Every structure is written in structure tokens, then in C-alpha cells.
Amino acid sequence: MGGVCDDVVEEVLKVVWPKPMKLFTAGPVACFPEVLKAMGTQMFSHRSKEYRELHKDTVERLTKFLEVKDGVVLLFPSSGTGVMEASIRNFVRPGGKVLVTIIGSFGKRYRDVVETNGRVPIVLEVEPGNPVTPEELDDALRKHPEVEAVTITHNETSTGVLNPLKELAKVAKEHGKMVFVDAVSAMGAADIKFSEWGLDVVFSSSQKAFGVPPGLAIGAFSSEALEKAKSIPNRGWYFDVLRYLRYQEEQWSTPSTPPIPQIIALNVMLRVVDRMGGKYEWLKIYEHRAKKIRSGVKSIGLKLFAREGYESPTITCVRAPPGVSGLDIYNRMRERGFELAKGYGQFKKTTFRIGHMGYMPDEYIDEMLRNLKEVVEELSKSSSSA
Ligand SMILES: Cc1ncc(COP(=O)(O)O)c(C=O)c1O
Secondary structure (H helix, E strand, C coil), rough: CCCHHHHHHHHHHHHHHCCEEEEEECCCCCCCCHHHHCCCCCCCCCCHHHHHHHHHHHHHHHHHCCCCCCCEEEECCCCHHHHHHHHHHHHHCCCCCEEEEECCCHHHHHHHHHHHCCEEEEEEECCCCCCCCHHHHHHHHCCCCCCCCEEEEEEEECCCCCCCHHHHHHHHHHHCCCCEEEECCCCCEEEECCCCCCCCCEEECCCCCCCCCCEEEEEEEEEHHHHHHCCCCCCCCCCCCHHHHHHHHHHHHCCCCCCCCHHHHHHHHHHHHHHCCCHHHHHHHHHHHHHHHHHHHHHCCCCCCCCCCCCCCCCEEEEEECCCCCCCCHHHHHHHHEEEECHHHHHHHCCCEECCCCCCCHHHHHHHHHHHHHHHHHHHHHHHCC
């Protein structure tokens, strides 16, 4: 049977895409046209020669992109949180302590992951909107020399803040600690020099700055961390990093079935990066978008949530004007065909967010900002006359 039920595709598409939308989401984000084209391909075995070639090439391209000189990049059939959990189960002793830095909701998730895996989180939390400073980290590590590792959210998606990762990692290394980095909404948009900065674990998901659908996680691991994993009992099965390493070394594959379409798509995007002139040229695209969106938002008279100098390259968190709900802005923009992101957690009403990731031509940004201005004016007017 084949091709006899084309209309069911239309039925489903009507459910998921009832009308055209331009995405400014926090992820999943709009995929690049090259990705959508490549993902339509027929499947093949993950134990085939063709898969091995795809896997090897993707890992080599990521190794170069992340500047991994002493360590390895592995691919996981999960979202990013899977590797967050793997970092704790593989590299921290049961009952061991971890300094968890929290600058927003995803730092809190890391704390919960530490706790639910039977390790002990020591929390360094700052006021939302701020990054962690190297001085604060240094101080916390002086007070808690017993911790085995430090976790850092590279880019806090809930507040739109980019942590000074290089400087924080330097402090952690001066104290001899392993550094675990949640780079879910940073990798592919903010620079990461894995080995030079002394990072031990860095992970991300496919559905963010690489503009690929969800389902694939990427993890980079230092040789030192991999060595330590050998002494950690009960690493589990599904996220046993040493098992992934063995499968990759022996057969350029994964222990269980990988999300082949996402790996094809990521491979396509890493080639696009090369065609555009390499990593640093690619990162400029994100810098350009972030600046354009931030200055557009400010020219409407809105204020950013992030402390100046630490604004995210992938998501702008905006304070809703007085008397106006961020949720209303989100809903009105949706009615006009622009899917932004709602404020996260406790900031649902007081903020809204504009994602910069994935497929996003400049004209979409201009159009979105024009509409945002009108929506903010409409809502401000109705709130002042109420
Ligand atoms: C900073 C950060 N960490 C972790 C996650 C969770 O990633 P995933 O949904 O891929 O597990 C997200 C998702 O938005 C995120 O933005």
C-alpha cells in the first residue's frame, strides 16, 4: 500500500497548522527549508553502513563546531533534559554534592534532577534577570569545597539571560570542579569553546538554535569526566554515557534506535553553517537578529527583563507595560499570525518572550515588530480607559 491515503495528511495538518504562523518561539522553533526537505526521506537501519557514515560525519562536524579537542561528542535519542540527568548519574557519586547555579526556571530543573537522582544540590541562586557573577561563584565554592561539580545554565530561556560561561568555568576550574553546562538554548547561537574553557559536560537539544525538530540531544564530554564515570556505580542503562561511547567507537551508532531524521537534519544544518563561512559567520546571524529584535522592542517603549550586557542571543524576555498582561500580548499576536512565547513560570503575566531561533528571515522580524507596536498600543489604550 502506498499513497492511497494522502487526504489523511491534510486532515492532520489542519489540526496542527490551522492557519499560517510565523514562529518566534522558545523551541521547538521554525525549521529551515533545507531541514524540512531532507527530513522527508525514507528511513534506513541504524546498523547500516549509510547510517555509520551519517553518524560519524555529524559527530565530527559537532566536534569542530564546539571545539572539542580533549573529549567526545555523543548523540542521544532524547530531549536535552535526558543529558542533564545523564550528567548527574554518570559523573557524580551517589550522595555526592553539586553546586547548582540558578538564574531562572531551568536552573531549578537542574536542582531537581540532582535531587531526584540521589545527589545533594547546594544552591547558588540570584535574582531573576541577572547572571551569576564569577565573584558569587568563587564565594560559593569557597564555602562549599566539598562539591564535585558546578552546573551552569549557559542561556536561561525563562529570563533571556546569557551567563558569562567562560569566566564562570574559569572560576570552577580554579577550584578543581567539574563544569556541567545546560546549553540547550545557547548551543548554535552563543560561542562555546569546549576544551579551551575547561568544560566537562555540555548538552543541547535539536529543537533550538540549530532549527531542527525535537527528539535529538547532543552531549560533549571531557576525557576527564569519562574517566571518572568508570568509578560511578549504577549509571543506569539508557543514559550510560560509557555505553554510548562504546557503541560510537565500535560502530558509529547508538545503543538504542536514534532519531535518524533529526540527525540527517542536523547534518544538513552543520553543512549550511560551513557554506555560510563557518561557525563565527553563523553566530553573527544570531547576533544580528538579537540586536534587531532588542532595538525594535526598545523603540516601542518596552523594557527588557535581562540585565544590560547579559542579554540572550536566542530569546528576548520583555516586561509587559504597566496595566497590560503579557498573556494578552501573546494572544493578540497569535491572532495576527505571530507565535511568540509566553512568559515563563512566575513571570507569565508580567513578561512575554520573543524567540530568535530557527528559520527567521529579516522581513518576518520587521513584520512582527510592526504588529507588536500596534498590539501594545491597543492594549495600553484599553487599559488606560478601563
Ligand atoms: C535552558 C534550557 N534547559 C533545558 C531545557 C529542556 O530541554 P528539553 O525540552 O530539550 O529537554 C530547555 C527547554 O526549553 C531550556 O531552554
